[in-house]
Amino acid sequence: MRSGYLSFAIGALALAVGSQAAAQDIVWARDGDIDSLDPHRATSTLSRQVWYQIYDSLLEFAADGSVVPNLAESWEVSDDGTVITFVLHDDIVCHDGTAFNADDVVWTANRAIFGDNPSLTRSSWGDVSSVDRIDDLTVAFTLETPFGAFVPFMADQFTSMLCDSNADAEDFGTGSAIGTGPWSLASWSRGSEIVLEANADYVNRGRPVDNPGAPLADRLVVRTMPEGQTRVAGLRTGELNVIVPPIQEVASLQEDEEVEVFVAEGTGQNMFLQFAVNRPPFDDPRARRAVSHAIDKDMAIQIVFGDLVERQYCPISRGVFGNDPEFCQQHDQDYDPERAMELLAELGYGPDNPMEVVLATWTGDNRERMLQMIQNQLAQVGIEASIEVMDIGTLNARDTQENNREDGPGYMDLMGWTWFDPDLLYLLWHSPGAYEGFHTPELDAVLEETRTAIDPAEREAAVQEAFRILLEDAAQVPIYTPGWLWLYAVSADTPGFTIGPFNRAQFSAMEPS
Amino acid sequence: MARFLVHRLFAAVLTIFVTTIAVSMLIHLVPGDPVQIMYAQSQGTTPEELDAVRERLGLDRPLVEQYISYLGRTLRGDLGVTIRGEQPVLELLLARLPNTLILAASALFIASIIGLSFGFVAAYKRGTWLDTTLMTTAILGVSMPHFWLGLILLFYFAVQLGWFPVAGSGFPNLVLPAMTLGLTNAAIIARLTRSSMIDIFDQDFVRTAHAKGLPKAVVLYRHALRAGLVPIVTMMGLQFTYMMGGAIVVENVFGWNGVGRMAIQAIFQRDYPLIQGFILMFAIVVVLVSIMMDVVYVLLDPRIRH
Numbered sequence: 001m002r003s004g005y006l007s008f009a010i011g012a013l014a015l016a017v018g019s020q021a022a023a024q025d026i027v028w029a030r031d032g033d034i035d036s037l038d039p040h041r042a043t044s045t046l047s048r049q050v051w052y053q054i055y056d057s058l059l060e061f062a063a064d065g066s067v068v069p070n071l072a073e074s075w076e077v078s079d080d081g082t083v084i085t086f087v088l089h090d091d092i093v094c095h096d097g098t099a100f101n102a103d104d105v106v107w108t109a110n111r112a113i114f115g116d117n118p119s120l121t122r123s124s125w126g127d128v129s130s131v132d133r134i135d136d137l138t139v140a141f142t143l144e145t146p147f148g149a150f151v152p153f154m155a156d157q158f159t160s161m162l163c164d165s166n167a168d169a170e171d172f173g174t175g176s177a178i179g180t181g182p183w184s185l186a187s188w189s190r191g192s193e194i195v196l197e198a199n200a201d202y203v204n205r206g207r208p209v210d211n212p213g214a215p216l217a218d219r220l221v222v223r224t225m226p227e228g229q230t231r232v233a234g235l236r237t238g239e240l241n242v243i244v245p246p247i248q249e250v251a252s253l254q255e256d257e258e259v260e261v262f263v264a265e266g267t268g269q270n271m272f273l274q275f276a277v278n279r280p281p282f283d284d285p286r287a288r289r290a291v292s293h294a295i296d297k298d299m300a301i302q303i304v305f306g307d308l309v310e311r312q313y314c315p316i317s318r319g320v321f322g323n324d325p326e327f328c329q330q331h332d333q334d335y336d337p338e339r340a341m342e343l344l345a346e347l348g349y350g351p352d353n354p355m356e357v358v359l360a361t362w363t364g365d366n367r368e369r370m371l372q373m374i375q376n377q378l379a380q381v382g383i384e385a386s387i388e389v390m391d392i393g394t395l396n397a398r399d400t401q402e403n404n405r406e407d408g409p410g411y412m413d414l415m416g417w418t419w420f421d422p423d424l425l426y427l428l429w430h431s432p433g434a435y436e437g438f439h440t441p442e443l444d445a446v447l448e449e450t451r452t453a454i455d456p457a458e459r460e461a462a463v464q465e466a467f468r469i470l471l472e473d474a475a476q477v478p479i480y481t482p483g484w485l486w487l488y489a490v491s492a493d494t495p496g497f498t499i500g501p502f503n504r505a506q507f508s509a510m511e512p513s
Numbered sequence: 514m515a516r517f518l519v520h521r522l523f524a525a526v527l528t529i530f531v532t533t534i535a536v537s538m539l540i541h542l543v544p545g546d547p548v549q550i551m552y553a554q555s556q557g558t559t560p561e562e563l564d565a566v567r568e569r570l571g572l573d574r575p576l577v578e579q580y581i582s583y584l585g586r587t588l589r590g591d592l593g594v595t596i597r598g599e600q601p602v603l604e605l606l607l608a609r610l611p612n613t614l615i616l617a618a619s620a621l622f623i624a625s626i627i628g629l630s631f632g633f634v635a636a637y638k639r640g641t642w643l644d645t646t647l648m649t650t651a652i653l654g655v656s657m658p659h660f661w662l663g664l665i666l667l668f669y670f671a672v673q674l675g676w677f678p679v680a681g682s683g684f685p686n687l688v689l690p691a692m693t694l695g696l697t698n699a700a701i702i703a704r705l706t707r708s709s710m711i712d713i714f715d716q717d718f719v720r721t722a723h724a725k726g727l728p729k730a731v732v733l734y735r736h737a738l739r740a741g742l743v744p745i746v747t748m749m750g751l752q753f754t755y756m757m758g759g760a761i762v763v764e765n766v767f768g769w770n771g772v773g774r775m776a777i778q779a780i781f782q783r784d785y786p787l788i789q790g791f792i793l794m795f796a797i798v799v800v801l802v803s804i805m806m807d808v809v810y811v812l813l814d815p816r817i818r819h
Contacts (some may be wrong), residue, residue, distance in 0.1 A: 223681070
């Protein structure tokens with residue numbers, strides 16, 4: 001028995017030495033897996049980050065956040081804003097060797113917009129009435145009404161361009177995926193790892209990364225490792241090259257000379273408070289303002305995150321069209337606990353009759369600690385908040401549920417959404433709204449204008465008007481940005497990692513050790 | 514024996530049946546259905562579109578009806594497809610079940626070797642410093658959470674010494690998670706072995722064997738140990754099913770691709786077919802193991818006749 005155990009250990013040891021990952025791999029470990037390889041069947045950041053490695057979009061975001069050509073070498077918007085025409089490069093090759101042309105664009109768009117496949121992204125495309133092939137390299141999108149966010153949307157991962165040869169695969173999205181991106185899919189073992197191989201024929205036509213062609217490494221292996229400490233251990237042993245670090249480890253990783261910590265900026269992510277507005281107390285804007293006045297947002301951010309996040313003043317994030325911190329600060333609520341207490345007194349709350357509320361969020365990324373700070377600050381003006389932390393799925397469902405409940409304690413939560421365009425506000429707050437919460441006829445009209453205005457100045461004015469309503473009514477209380485998956489710890493012996501705008505991790509210039 | 518088995522199998526089927534009903538109903542108490550969760554961050558999807566998806570998936574029908582159709586399909590061996598990705602549930606589960614079984618079995622192997630030897634020696638040297646040392650170690654083992662021990666082993670053996678990879682699949686990756694799960698459970702077996710063996714050592718037949726002048730080793734191994742094993746084996750069956758549950762935590766720490774991790778994900782996504790498939794499979798494994806243990810029990814101790 002005893003010698004059996006020993007040989008077991010020795011055998012394990014021998015195997016351990018023999019199975020080190022191939023030297024030319026870049027291994028990237030994250031806390032969760034993708035939902036699907038099909039960009040019409042998922043919305044999570046975890047999924048989008050991987051699609052970006054496999055697929056290209058017609059357009060790209062340059063390092064400064066502007067929209068630039070990618071698969072399309074040029075595009076043209078008709079004067080009335082309803083026809084957008086793209087001309088493709090003539091030398092694009094899919095991972096399976098077939099040529100990428102107008103047919104592939106039409107196939108992808110039809111699948112996302114009109115297919116029986118219940119596409120999760122359909123409404124993001126706007127009111128598209130048809131997608132037409134003009135010639136081999138030209139495609140026209142015709143819209144019912146002008147849609148200001150259409151052009152930048154063509155640079156988003158939701159418009160990842162698929163090759164029409166995917167139609168022949170029975171397991172597209174779960175076992176196969178053919179695109180034109182820098183990495184091609186070799187295999188996906190659900191819950192464990194995705195193996196991508198360098199696309200030797202890749203030509204970088206618009207990605208903000210310092211490599212004109214094929215990735216430097218042979219493979220990019222994307223691992224799912226839920227435990228943060230394990231990811232850190234793997235980075236230290238050299239088994240992993242890029243990890244999502246647990247926030248409490250960031251300080252020590254930053255001091256480690258063998259590790260470089262990257263903080264994504266201009267992610268488009270928004271972390272904000274929202275309220276159940278269809279019942280007391282938060283049906284009254286004064287109650288919402290009181291909460292906003294009571295929170296010292298800068299201090300809370302400093303204590304919980306230090307310099308890893310930024311204060312957010314506007315309902316949409318920095319780097320997104322229309323964001324204007326100075327404008328937003330004129331309409332939001334300063335930290336003013338006295339004012340908060342006055343408002344609460346007006347509503348009949350006081351030391352003998354404290355306001356009791358539920359304060360919720362979803363697990364991870366130090367959000368629980370953020371809630372503890374907020375809870376503490378609310379207590380100082382006499383609001384008793386009880387914290388509830390749940391998974392994101394439950395929280396999303398709960399918010400809608402709370403907006404439809406007629407009684408119960410006040411409810412608010414720290415929520416996060418990301419988008420590259422102020423159209424996010426339409427999706428969140430145009431009636432009925434993402435959570436069937438705050439909406440007004442006035443705001444609806446303004447939000448409709450943000451969609452149809454083509455002139456940038458006109459659109460910006462409408463966006464700012466929406467900011468004003470949301471901030472003055474404290475319907476959405478912005479707190480910080482980014483909020484999730486924005487930190488990367490990278491081993492120093494695999495240099496070349498960069499992050500493009502909207503949190504797009506770039507691996508093709510990374511040198512394997 | 515045959516009658517006993519039939520009786521046990523009947524009870525087993527009933528247990529599995531009740532488990533699946535309970536889980537099917539309970540999961541609906543949590544807010545949010547899979548469609549709402551899947552589409553929650555899908556910008557601007559209308560309630561009508563969501564209803565259409567629910568209808569397509571059959572989620573709009575009454576719970577009882579959904580359960581009956583699930584039961585019908587299951588009896589035909591069809592566990593359905595997942596809501597996300599529409600992959601066959603049975604295939605997904607079967608691809609990962611071996612990983613969890615291997616982990617639990619290796620852990621049980623480690624736990625048994627350490628637990629039996631510690632317990633046996635402690636019983637034999639009852640009251641000495643060796644007994645005290647071994648049993649103190651055992652108490653430490655019982656008190657250590659999997660999660661914590663896992664990280665300690667990880668930092669020592671993978672980071673400091675570099676003997677094993679940190680995470681992943683394959684044999685070298687099995688060692689640390691199996692040790693984690695095995696060491697904490699070894700303690701339980703050690704304590705039970707000790708008390709069981711102490712009882713046996715005091716019994717007449719052992720004294721008789723000694724008195725007959727049999728060699729010490731023969732008395733200890735052939736007479737005492739076999740009799741002492743009866744309660745321990747039953748305990749091991751329980752331990753095994755426990756370890757299948759504990760494996761979920763350990764799978765997370767070591768990135769071991771077992772069924773537990775997939776089940777947690779399925780619960781977050783309210784992927785009903787996958788959750789139901791997991792519970793059904795887990796219930797079957799637990800019930801089968803307990804039947805096996807009953808059989809072994811009977812074989813080891815001929816006095817027991819049900």
